[in-house]
Amino acid sequence: MSQPTSLSRRLTARTVAVGALAATVFAVAGCAGSEPAPASTSTSSAAAAEKGGPLDLASVCPATVVMQQDWQPESEHGAMYNLVGEGYTVDTDKKTVTGPLVVDGTDTGVKIEVRSGGPAVNFQPVPALMYLDTDILIGAVNTDAAIVADADQPTVAVTSQLTYSPQILMWDPESHDGAETIEEAAADGDPIVTSGDVIPNLLLSQGIITESQIDTSYEGTPQRFVSDPKILQQGFATAEPYIYENEIAQWGKPVGYQLLSDLGYSIYPEPLAVRKADVTDQADCLKKLVPIMQQSQIDFLDAPEHGNAVILDLVEQYDTGWTYSEGVAEFSVAQQKDLGIVVNDEASGVFGQFDPDRIASIVSEFTPFLVTAGSISEDAAAAIDPESLYTNEFIDASIKMD
Known part of the structure; x- marks a missing residue:
């Protein structure tokens, strides 16, 4: 069966193991060190969130908010890594990072764990991982991947990060x-x-x-x-x-x-999604967490130093052969802004909000390609309701890019 585009998302020059490149005449600079660095063990110095305030997640969210990425650390995932506060620890076997969930210097009272995707999970699709391990609250799920998984592992996107x-x-x-x-x-x-x-x-x-x-x-x-x-x-x-x-x-x-x-390649790339049941079951958490994720993407692009430092540290510690240099990280941030990859939703002017017409168009235009590729059956394709793939329920309409 041919893979849908979302499942082959990171087949690029960056994915080649250092050893494989060394065996050819083609060399990519900026390789991670061969020995993993020790995990950070310091504690967070961030101020505690006001009890009951918008940044206080302790009473409404899991003690550790687990987020699953679809690939290894990179600046396209900056919104997640930007929230990993000082004192984080790294599991170099599982390729995960865990630390206090910190928003602009404020500790939300819970931890964040960001899990690497791709080779770290044997290239399993994010929806499958979310249903295998219900500790995962948020997953980065491309719209076409959500279409493919909808029949058996339905996910609902709650905010976009990259707009295009x-x-x-x-x-x-x-x-x-x-x-x-x-x-x-x-x-x-x-x-x-x-x-x-x-x-x-x-x-x-x-x-x-x-x-x-x-x-x-x-x-x-x-x-x-x-x-x-x-x-x-x-x-x-x-x-x-x-x-x-x-x-x-x-x-x-x-x-x-x-x-x-x-x-016309109009899919939402890696919007943050939850299992269908969690739209209701985790509603109190999502009401506070989704606006935090909206703002984190904007904050990361405005000041990427912390998020990129975490990303580059993890690339070195994970030591998978994934090569990701500081130059690429900085270039990624610039391109996300300069090329309009991250912008406000065109229809509403709100950052992170989904356009219902765009979602409907994605389903109608891309589902036939996915059927042709053998990624989804015709019956499953016919049963997809575009409105079930997303919700704007938790979006803070006041959050916009300048």
């Missing part, structure tokens, strides 16, 4: 006559190399590419792109342009790219 997907197709400008768009770069019929067929099928449906251009053999390494610069290859606007220019010595120059969201 950072997914791109990238190309060598010199090999494509200075092309500035995917359509221009693909016009000569060169291969479109991806790790799944949702993206190429989207482009095929728009007449931008032909079926003969689809190549789903991408394995996340830079070798083919460097040796065959005529191809177009998937990536992320928040990473690959920086990595290829600055950290792959055999390339060392800019790449051309375009956001797939410009061409």
Whole structure:
């Protein structure tokens, strides 16, 4: 069965183990150290939240608020890691970090635990993890992943973090006559190399590419792109342009790219979701926690130093072969802002709120691709109610980006 795009989200140059890269002529700079650093053991010095106030989570939330990410630590996940306060501890076996949940210097009275995804969980989808372990309250679940899981492991998105997907197709400008768009770069019929067929099928449906251009053999390494610069290859606007220019010595120059969201790749990337039952069962917690998550994303982009420091520390301590440098972290933050990847909801002007029309459009447009890919049956697809995939019930409408 072909994987939906969400399940192959981080098949990029960053995912290659250091040893695998060392075995080739292609080297990526900024590798994590080979020995894990000791876990932090200091205690939080943050001031306690006012009892009963909006930042007091102790009486309404679990003692440890567990959040599951879909990949290893990176700045696209900054809102979660930004809340991990001083005195955190790291489990280098389970790839988790636990510490006081701190909001702008205020201790909320509970702990936060952020769990790494991808190889740390044997690449299991986040909805499956959430139903296997009910300690997980919040999971990062792409809209297409929520569609796939809806029949057996339904999740409800409670706030977005990234507003638009950072997914791109990238190309060598010199090999494509200075092309500035995917359509221009693909016009000569060169291969479109991806790790799944949702993206190429989207482009095929728009007449931008032909079926003969689809190549789903991408394995996340830079070798083919460097040796065959005529191809177009998937990536992320928040990473690959920086990595290829600055950290792959055999390339060392800019790449051309375009956001797939410009061409209808409209899924919400990694919105924060809960199990369907928890919309009711954890409502008191979510009323306070969701606005905190809305604001944390804004705060992280305004002042990313703490969140990125936690991320980079975890990458080093986890020592999985995942390479993530300070340069990439800073580039990611800049791109999230400069490219409009993180913005207010266009329909309401509220940050983190979901647009009902956009959700309905995602279901109607992407479900056929997921059926074609074998990720969901036709019967399950027909039964999906777009309104069941999200709720704006807990959104604080006063929270907006400047």
